[in-house]
Amino acid sequence: MKVTRKSDYGLRALCTLARQYNREPVSIGQLSAEHKIPEPFLEKIMQELREHGLVEATHGRGGGYLLKKRPSHISLREIVKALDGPIALVTCLDPALKCAIEADCPTSSVWEIINQKLDEYLASLTLGDVMTMQQTERVKVSS
Amino acid sequence: MKVTRKSDYGLRALCTLARQYNREPVSIGQLSAEHKIPEPFLEKIMQELREHGLVEATHGRGGGYLLKKRPSHISLREIVKALDGPIALVTCLDPALKCAIEADCPTSSVWEIINQKLDEYLASLTLGDVMTMQQTERVKVSS
């Protein structure tokens, strides 16, 4: 019942890109330094995010990554799905359709429902929301 | 973002025990046969469920497991927590308190909120609910 580090790291990096939205591209080096993420690992992560159309990269000197959409148009669901694959709480649900273990599986219905709830909830939260949460958190701490 | 097989298997077994509530104890052999779960593995699972007070065992010939509480008093949260440990979507949340990576972590708030939502939702569903879902599912299929 865990989100992988990939999603965790990925979200952190995307937060920085959200802050820099409509500004200069941000390089892997900068991102990994800011969030203390191993560089080559983050490189992979950013590549996957690009392949899924969440960010775009500019090559060469001065290059780096930029968000491809507005922060409020990028849902956590997209991010997690891009990095961890489709959300499937139980292995049985993954190739979808029918349970491979039991014909009349007593549990598939519940897992399915929970899975859907989670999916919906992740879809309802955006990078924009994450940013504002961080803001209010900061206010709370400093006050 | 997965529930382990332990929780999956465990829930299946508990369904059988719920059906047999207030009847004869059910042995590992029966349970593993019904749900096609490897016997020694299920044994471990049942032990953990017992240690967490969800089932009780009677020893010796004719022995086996019984639910310790009414099905409607056993939440999915308890079950998953017993078998997969406390629900912590992100590793950072596990030892709780502060993020080990960043002081001013931009993402901890969201994960925490999602985590809590999931936790609440699992707490709201009981073994009893699972049983009735299975019933209605069966009706749907046969009609």
Next chain:
DNA sequence: TGAACTCAGAGTATTTTACTCGGAGTTTGG
């Protein structure tokens, strides 16, 4: 041209999950 970037694919290390094994203790029917 070379420094600062990303790209792509293969490879490795670590951790977690899934599962096994062996021996000991308990209960009950014959």
Next chain:
DNA sequence: CCAAACTCCGAGTAAAATACTCTGAGTTCA
């Protein structure tokens, strides 16, 4: 009272997923 049918407990192993690394190549720009 003994053997069969159970659970208990602790340690151990196999397989799969995760978390990373490495290398060499292509791109852009000062």
